[in-house]
Amino acid sequence: MQVLLLEDDPEYVLLMKTFLGEPGESARFRVQEASTLEEGVKLIAAGGIEVVLLDLMLPDSRGLDTLDRVLGAAPHLPVIVLTGLYDEALALDAVGRGAQDYLVKATFDGRLLKRTLAYAIERGRLRHDVENILANAADAMVVIDSGNLVRYANPAAETFFGRRSPEMVGRAFGFPVTPNKTSELRVGDRIAEMRVSKLQWRREDASLASIRDITALRRVEQLKAEIRERRRMDQLKDELMSTVSHELRSPLTVIKAAIANLLEGFVGPMPEEQSRLVALAHRNVERLAKIINNLLDLSRLESDQVRVEKERVELPPLVQDAVQGYRLASGEKNVTVDIELPERVPPVSADPDLLAQVLSNLLDNAIRFANARVVVSAEAVESLAACAPDSRSEPRRALAVADRPAVRITIADDGRGIPAEQLGELFNKFVQVGRPSGGAGYKGTGLGLAICKEIILRHDGRIWAESDLGRGARFHVLLPRAEER
Secondary structure (H helix, E strand, C coil): CEEEEECCCHHHHHHHHHHHHCCCCCCCCEEEEECCHHHHHHHHHHCCCCEEEEECEECCEECHHHHHHHHHHCCCCCEEEEECCCCHHHHHHHHHHCCCEEEECCCCCHHHHHHHHHHHHHHHHHHHHHHHHHHHCCCEEEEEECCCEEEEECHHHHHHHCCCHHHHCCCECCCCCCCCCEEEEEECCEEEEEEEEEEEECCEEEEEEEEEECHHHHHHHHHHHHHHHHHHHHHHHHHHHHHHHHHHHHHHHHHHHHHHHHHHCCCCCCCHHHHHHHHHHHHHHHHHHHHHHHHHHHHHHHCCCCCCCCEEECHHHHHHHHHHHHHHHHHHHCCEEEEECCCCCCCEEECHHHHHHHHHHHHHHHHHHCCCEEEEEEEEECCCCCCCCCCCCCCCCHHHHCCCCEEEEEEEECCCCCCHHHHHHCCCCCCCCCCCCCCCCCCCCCCHHHHHHHHHHCCCCEEEEEECCCCCEEEEEEEEECCCC
């Protein structure tokens, strides 16, 4: 064990070397000596010293100031004080300042000296371990005395308060300290939880404050609360939509039937001006009925009240039926609807009625914004995962069905297109994309594409849109192929 002996009396140096050189059960010691404090501090700085035997009365330093200067040079080094006088108060004061032990010269032998050195080194190691734990603790730890002054602060406390330990020690803590109580601290924009317990520090009553930074945790809790509130509001809104839509449906059906009877002349002929007003009312009732139906459809889909009855669906006849109905609607706008299907299109696994609703919504959207032409096409693809890398809607069981062969249906128009920054919002509820229509303009509900998304999700498929401004838009639907018979 490397021992530094700070002693200016040559005879006593010789005696101490003799004691430490005696054979015995204790470990052997190697002694380095220094007769002045300055020389001793240099040896300490050179490294390798494990324990210091310190005479308080040196030529260049006297009394407990000598101990303070040694501990200042090496705070973690165990120091044993040597003195020629037996003074109990001085001994306690030295230990209180950080000395490991206190020995009076001429009152001990070699065995006691070796044991004292070995114990001091071991206690020093244990102290270093404790200090290492405190230094590496994630929580800030601060010792506060009875006057609310800081006596110790670990590195985590320095980080939390933004001040070095010497700037905190000896100054007021600045927060109320109540033992055995948990409280909350706010330092700038940071929040912490503080737990306080009693302890003895330098033989005086003190408190240990353990401070844990919970800023990130509070932010997460706040976000969770906001998400819960949003979900609650969304649920209330959906329930309100569903209830209102359902309650409006019955009286609207009666109004629609009454206006139809007036138009058909079942209650007698009407003047031309009245006929025009009734026809206007009929068109708006039809539009309102469509809005209510969309609201009810979306409400049922989101609440999982719609049963998806999947079967083997051949696409050509389904596409032909959807296009045939919209060819009539597009006649007023001179929009041509073409079907470009390969000779052999694999069947898909889908609910035919729900898939027909998706095609109808997409065709209605495409015809509304087209200038002259809409094209419906389809092709077989290797897998769901092979297409739509930037899709805006992921299937619920994407991992389970990603490798299944699929069919991609595309409905393209030659309209003005959709701005790139708006593509990500297309399939959200009540979103109105601001691309001009081919006619005098259209005021929809923004539910058609949201309904398409919900239906395709329930088919384990994908739906997304692509567009180049000035070159139209393309809506893609990707569905798993039906199993081979």
